[in-house]
């Protein structure tokens with residue numbers, strides 16, 4: 001992993017002038033590339049986009065660092081802004097993050113994005129275009145192309161980034177990655193991963209139209225996604241996960257946590273899948289399927305056999321039977337976990353729990369490495385302040401999200417094997433699937449680097 005060090009920036013003053021003139025014209029202008037601020041005082045000034053739900057938790061975790069000063073708070077729903085605004089009285093509040101970035105651009109160093117999946121990329125890229133460090137919730141993006149672009153721009157601008165997979169920093173996950181990399185179970189040939197959660201919807205498109213409540217700016221909530229009528233509770237909050245235009249289904253939502261360790265341990269960030277195939281119900285064009293089995297083949301790395309089989313199961317009754325792996329009767333698999341099959345053994349990694357190695361006869365006395373918990377949030381803050389680096393930068397979160405999203409695309413073509421051309425960044429001879437790599441942003445929501 002490359003160490004990310006903030007650079008001192010002699011350009012701060014001209015940038016401030018530039019921003020002043022930009023906001024004087026009321027425009028959402030993009031900063032010259034490559035520029036970014038260092039903390040103006042000893043504290044990292046943060047702005048937070050989406051402060052309800054997980055955003056509230058992100059806000060608390062990041063602001064618990066003694067060197068953080070919360071400068072801006074943004075939420076499209078003013079009810080969700082209230083609590084955070086009362087706690088951080090010095091922070092300025094906004095409903096439109098573009099206004100916040102334009103107005104506070106010269107005061108903030110880092111931006112935290114905790115909105116629904118479909119607005120991660122536009123919000124994160126808008127911040128990065130201004131040279132800001134970014135902590136962005138998982139999955140990194142809604143579209144494959146967006147992940148590629150966020151990782152590219154973060155690298156080009158040497159920004160400190162972290163994807164919000166906080167479990168990545170937990171001792172149990174890092175310990176599991178160490179065990180795999182030590183070769184304890186040999187070369188890994190298969191990874192199975194599952195979540196019995198259901199972030200899908202098999203029904204007809206929702207019908208109805210309701211007046212948008214005063215507290216919500218529905219147009220901003222939709223952001224780059226196609227326009228549609230507001231219906232209470234079925235999209236905002238939380239349930240957007242089930243709907244194709246906004247969420248990424250159970251694979252994007254939970255898969256990103258559960259595939260995190262296998263992806264990291266096997267160094268798959270250097271590889272793109274050879275192909276992906278999903279078994280699920282026929283597409284409806286509206287909701288993600290409630291039950292999926294997604295199979296991938298990856299080219300091998302030094303920790304795997306020549307190729308790696310990688311299978312995801314989600315929805316009701318999805319948990320594979322331990323007997324499938326010839327494990328003794330009495331072994332139980334949890335509702336969410338990953339399972340590694342190696343040439344010399346196997347490993348179960350519960351979400352979230354201690355790794356268990358099989359067969360017991362071989363690994364009964366196996367001594368697991370000692371690993372301590374890290375603070376995923378403070379790691380990002382420290383790295384922004386020039387201390388250390390992050391464990392899940394966009395150079396990792398981007399490729400992980402890309403791979404997951406290929407499975408999400410494949411669930412629009414059930415039963416078909418979608419072959420991926422890593423060099424051309426496209427599915428081979430599949431025009432329909434290729435149309436789903438990149439979304440056309442709604443007019444008025446285009447962002448440089450994404451649209």
Ligand SMILES: NC(=O)c1ccc[n+]([C@@H]2O[C@H](COP(=O)([O-])OP(=O)(O)OC[C@H]3O[C@@H](n4cnc5c(N)ncnc54)[C@H](O)[C@@H]3O)[C@@H](O)[C@H]2O)c1
Nearest residue numbers: 050052053054075076077080114115117137138164237238
């Ligand atoms: N890392 C984790 O363990 C974890 C857990 C839960 C959620 N998440 C992630 O956090 C994100 C949010 O999930 P949630 O469950 O909190 O959703 P939610 O719908 O409950 O909350 C999203 C918040 O963002 C606000 N918002 C929506 N669009 C916005 C915009 N354009 N600008 C500003 N604010 C906007 C909403 O009003 C709301 O307050 C998702 O990406 C989700 O995957 C991560």
